[in-house]
Amino acid sequence: MGTFLFLGIAALIVVLAISVYNRLITLRNRFKNAFAQIDVQLQRRHDLIPNLVEAARAYMAHEKDTLSRVTEARNQAESARQAARSKPDDAGAIAGLGRAESVLSGSLANFLAVSENYPDLKANQSIAELMEELSSTENRVGFARQAFNDAVMDYNTYREQVPNNLVAAMFGSTFQHAELLEIETPEARKAPKVQF
Numbered sequence: 001m002g003t004f005l006f007l008g009i010a011a012l013i014v015v016l017a018i019s020v021y022n023r024l025i026t027l028r029n030r031f032k033n034a035f036a037q038i039d040v041q042l043q044r045r046h047d048l049i050p051n052l053v054e055a056a057r058a059y060m061a062h063e064k065d066t067l068s069r070v071t072e073a074r075n076q077a078e079s080a081r082q083a084a085r086s087k088p089d090d091a092g093a094i095a096g097l098g099r100a101e102s103v104l105s106g107s108l109a110n111f112l113a114v115s116e117n118y119p120d121l122k123a124n125q126s127i128a129e130l131m132e133e134l135s136s137t138e139n140r141v142g143f144a145r146q147a148f149n150d151a152v153m154d155y156n157t158y159r160e161q162v163p164n165n166l167v168a169a170m171f172g173s174t175f176q177h178a179e180l181l182e183i184e185t186p187e188a189r190k191a192p193k194v195q196f
Helices: 004-056 064-086 092-113 121-122 125-160 166-170
Strands: none
Touching: 004 064, 004 092, 004 125, 004 166, 064 092, 121 125, 125 166
């Protein structure tokens, strides 16, 4: 009788561990998929910026520093996106992406503020269309980031609960803490206003 009880408890523990493991995999895959949605929007954003800078260059000849800062920030954000894309469960890569996107958002905000001084630039139809697309993309990035952060929170909460944390610990680096994608500066939290 004792042997059957022991085997029954052991079987129950194994079934519970398998159930927790499968749920952790599901939640981890959800936040990785949510990151893929951010990645699509960030790629779109990063593709729009060189077109905008190039179109504005003719009007803003005296603002080479501003245009260079936007281009440099875009390139750094693109590098950070590539690093995070290859490992969306790497907390350092996600934190680096958040910092790079903060710098890019700040550079874009500065670009938009400076562009207010150029009425011909504001009147250009192709630039207005690019700005509208950029504004729309900023909104999409915000929604995708919210979905990602929600999925990360669900994963981290489940991972930290007892007995789930014991199962996660048994698999070492497979179920590490996931990082929220946060924008670090208050100015960058606001989507750039694009009104021409």
